[in-house]
Amino acid sequence: MQFQNTLAFARELDQQDELKKYRSEFHFPKVNNKDVIYFTGNSLGLQPKRAQKYVDDIMKDWKDLAVEGHFYAEKPWWDYHERFAKPLSKIVGAKPEEVTVMNTLTVNLHFLMVSFYRPEGNRFKIICEEKAFPSDQYMLASQVKFHGYDPKEALVEIKKREGESFWRTEDILKIIEETGDELALVMMGGVNYYNGQVFDMETITKAAKKQGAHVGWDLAHGAGNAELKLHDWGVDFAAWCSYKYMNSGPGNVSGIFVHEQYLNRNDFPRFEGWWGHHKERRFLMEPEFVPQPNAEAWHVSNAAVIAMAPYLASLEIFEEVGMEKLIQKRNLITSYLEFVLHEIDKEVDSTFEIITPSNPKERASQLSVLLHGEGRALFDYLMESGVITDWREPNVIRLAPVPLYTSYEDMYHFGQILKKGILNKKK
Known part of the structure; x- marks a missing residue:
């Protein structure tokens, strides 16, 4: 044109x-x-006009039903989060069972690192991009120190070439290969916050998996903005905030993706809480944890439905478009x-x-x-x-x-x- x-x-x-x-x-x-x-x-998406009704509906149910809103509201609170799986799966290229919403972004990344950063022996290094968003830098460094490693040794930062403004995929692949069997995890921003570059997530994921490493993506700037095929690319995990391109409101809930190979497993490490317990047995108050057969196994607390309401309103627009x-x-x-x-x-x-x-x-x-x-x-x-x-x-x-x-x-x-x-x- x-x-x-x-x-x-x-x-x-x-x-x-x-x-x-x-x-x-x-x-x-x-x-x-x-x-x-x-x-x-x-940074913060505009407010969808239809968000007000979604919030008002919950406030009215709370006023009229109180605790019974968990089961008898028009959109019952106890399974409110389940309404996100299908529309979000289309946005991030996943199966519905691989997606859920909970907590906030960095909290979710910490939870997912519990599962996917398991340093052992010689394999302890994490590859990330230089000058990632500060919250990711803090999160990665703290995880490394939690496991007893020095961030200066464990974190491998991929730099841009001198005089250039964005990263080259071949440089990332070279560092992945050079790190080899010392590589435990690649954890990068799928879209860099500063220069707006969309990384070749498919190629980078494939290269890291070849080295036996896990791969996770921070999709704060990617979800609702870039084409994503997390399941087909073989990504292990991802997380994103909802308040940027998906217009859910300031500091609002985060989405997560966990590949289906890690679902419905009692032997997989994660931090657990009662909302991740099997839905049909949740209110039996059993002492032994039985995970939900989907990404909801990573839930630890019941859904913050008032916060989720504007997100659900915005996803309705994404479904239409x-x-x-x-x-x-x-x-x-x-x-x-x-x-x-x-x-x-x-x-x-x-x-x-x-x-x-x-x-x-x-x-x-x-x-x-x-x-x-x-x-x-x-x-x-x-x-x-x-x-x-x-x-x-x-x-x-x-x-x-x-x-x-x-x-x-x-x-x-x-x-x-x-x-x-x-x-x-x-x-």
């Missing part, structure tokens, strides 16, 4: 957009009495944003360096832009002008056009506001 940096062209793209009606399904903050241009769905259409729009709108950025770059005689891969297969709904010669003042100008974006030191802004609620006209107007902000500074 031959793009044009004009309002008329952007509006034409919006007219052709199959998903345009879903924009009205979300609440937008306002600046100067106008809806903002919202670029931070990679489907990941195929989301990814189609994601690719087009991100490419259009990239085009607009390059056009503005020419007009203002500045230098924008996009540090996200240009290949659509290696990126998702994010462009990270290094603004040479620009500082925090430009970010502040964008925010004051109704462009909600994300600033990362020293001078990177992250732009995440979310297919469900971002328009092509947003991309055009952002370009004009960006140009004005830069030119005003030069006067």
